[in-house]
Amino acid sequence: MNGTTVKSAIVAALFALVAGPALAVDTLKIAYIDPLSGAFGNVGDAGLKHFRYAAELINADGGAGGLTVEIVPFDNKTNPKESLVQLQKAIDQGIRIIAQGNGSSVANALTDAVNKHNKRNPGEEVIFLNYAAVDPALTNDKCNFWHFRFDANVDMKMAGMTDWLAEQPDIKSVYILGQDYSFGKAVSAAAQSMITEKRPDIEIVGNELHPIGKVKDFTPYVQKIMGAGADAVITGNWGTDMTLLIKAAADAGHEVPYLTYYGGGLGTPTAMGAAGVDKVKQITEFHENIETTPEQIAKMDAFEAKHPDVDYYYQRVFTTMGMLDKAADEVGGGDVVAIAMALEGMTFETPYGTVEMRADDHQLIQPLFISTFTDDVTRDVEGTGFGFKTDVEIPAAATATPTTCKMRRPS
């Protein structure tokens, strides 16, 4: 091969690379922008596996609007700035749908960037499917037409939690402990206002924020809570902050209910083990022991057989993808503005009930479940022998909280 042919081969290869994404019109690409390395890398990796699995199911069933769905991962290191770089990369590759969930700080940055991009680039709109960032502001003050949230927000979950609390006459004081960032602050604010409203007799004996991801030993915090004499603890902690808190509580013999958002989160059940039994409660849209159809059980089994190291955890990822699939089918293709219009106000059947994407603020309204960590279950989590069991089911309509969102829709 002489010099000229090598050069032309390289040029041809480069053209193929550049032209590749543009030519592949029969795929619907979704940019998955979440941590794939660093402290929360395990969480992002599990989310990616759920998204890919959901995409496979859709493709096996004829694709979304006739298009093959492809998930393209982008590592944002849980960093808002890095996320914007990754968003630009995704847009440059011609991707028009992004999905993100870990960290409300990241979601806040992304929703602003997407909104700006769409204003400046008519005809190249991007939509943002948020499957886990639950800061209420995203569907209130900071809402916009392009953002859709598929998880119940902090206020909705806290409303369910405090309704349960209101019926527990034995609980006369609570301690609020959270991570020191927008999400932890939102949990603390919601807990204070709702408890004061529903059970003014409950005394809030402590309200503390600790640095996120930095505390190695929660024993001093637990001893402080015990010293304050709290009858229950409310926490939004997730990841190791959750694990270590429960471990320290168990070791100190702290026998009060812990009301959590993410007690069933990835890796947490393994770390808490027997220590969390009958003590840790969570409010979620899903756990494995909710009564459901045989097809759903077969799906969970198939997922866990394919990924032995990851539990089936994000039902809301399947809801997200299912609704996207339905919208693409309705509009018959990958036009994201039409998809966004179709998603707005859409109702959808999940294995756990009917859900609705509220048109006012693009917040999914879905049933929520309060459950307790116990050994009396048919499906355990992470091979621990323990799992979650439903205490209360909150129907979808009862979870809806009012919104202040006033969004502008494309004309």
Added chain:
Amino acid sequence: METIAFALLNGLIYGLLLFMLSSGLTLIFSMMGVLNFAHASFYMLGAYFAFTLGNFTGFWVALFLAPILVGLAGAAVERWGLRPVHANGHVAELLFTFGLAYVIEEIVKITWGKVAVPYQVPSALDFPLFELFGSQYPAYRIFMLLISILMLVGLWYLLKRTRIGLIIQAALTHPHMVSHLGHNVPRIFMLVFAAGCALAGLAGVIGGNYLVTEPSMAFAIGPIVFVVVVVGGMGSLEGAFIASLLIGFLQTFAISIDANFADFFGWLGLQATSEVGRITIASLAPMLPFLLLVLMLMLRPRGLMGEREF
């Protein structure tokens, strides 16, 4: 009263765990003049080795075997990694250990996965030992305390009362002289490096199941260990010991105090509702070690007991 009692006990245990990590690091520093960035990675390896071995042999055998394995890994790293790199100077060594920390983390992720492994406290020690002011105290914490004290006494005896300790001390300050006297200094270096790694491994064995054994544990504790070494004085074991306990107490006491800035500086007219007045002492706990580091470098760069300046 109960606050002080618990804070003292918890601070002591945390401090001794830190000392187990920092003693090896400070010895290696005084020997090679290089901060071993991968030191906390050996702590992580200790926890993972103990988890895997424990599945076959039980915790008690793993308690001895895992640190030895980590020590062997450390010796191998020194012999075939650091020693050839040493010829290229300190920066190369520093970069080598920096890279090694990432390599070990990735190996751990590939081998054991990215999620925390279920490394549990042995059931023989999983009971409340005594009750103090209505709060139970787990037996395992006292066991950690005993192991730490045993290690402390053993290390002191080895360095101050045995012939090998004498040679190590001499090699730290006068390697050429020791070499001329007929001792194999590179081998002593390898031995110290291996022993330092084994101590870090031991800390991992007893700390890994008390905290959480996961791939990010090395990077979580690494910076604190550096703070201990710098505050105590580079290369000084006594300094590392004092600094470990100091940081242990400082962090636990700060969390236990239920007060904010307004309570302390109210006489200056600071309101509890203002931005600054609202900051609680507890929220400062993780910052305190680093504040101490900064202040120490500004006011007394050689550290509490250190003999040389940077």
